[in-house]
Amino acid sequence: MAGLIEITIAKKLNNGFRPVHLEVLNESHSHNVPENSETHFKVLMVSESFSGQSRVARQRQVYQTLSIELEGPVHALSLRLLTPDEWEASGEAAAPDSPHCYGGSQREENQ
Numbered sequence: 736m737a738g739l740i741e742i743t744i745a746k747k748l749n750n751g752f753r754p755v756h757l758e759v760l761n762e763s764h765s766h767n768v769p770e771n772s773e774t775h776f777k778v779l780m781v782s783e784s785f786s787g788q789s790r791v792a793r794q795r796q797v798y799q800t801l802s803i804e805l806e807g808p809v810h811a812l813s814l815r816l817l818t819p820d821e822w823e824a825s826g827e828a829a830a831p832d833s834p835h836c837y838g839g840s841q842r843e844e845n846q
Contacts, residue, residue: 737761740808741776744801748780751800755819756781762813777813781822790816
């Protein structure tokens with residue numbers, strides 16, 4: 736079940752970018768945070784509004800849209816921002832898997 740922050744992120748991105756595809760994934764469970772946290776997210780968003788923009792310009796737009804969440808509860812945000820043509824050319828059907836997190840106390844356990 737999606738949490739409040741995940742829902743807020745999805746609503747803001749849908750309203751701001753009108754994506755043809757959007758995935759907002761809460762990856763907090765993979766990090767050294769309390770249970771049911773909403774601190775680490777991955778976003779795959781496909782939107783025509785990214786046409787003609789650099790990767791950095793796209794990221795800046797998303798960061799501005801989510802500025803309140805990034806100032807508060809969200810600690811990490813992984814972004815994959817594509818135009819429909821780029822998404823089709825990539826052959827991706829979903830967001831790629833994230834690497835395992837070895838931060839915090841998990842680092843010592845996994846060495």
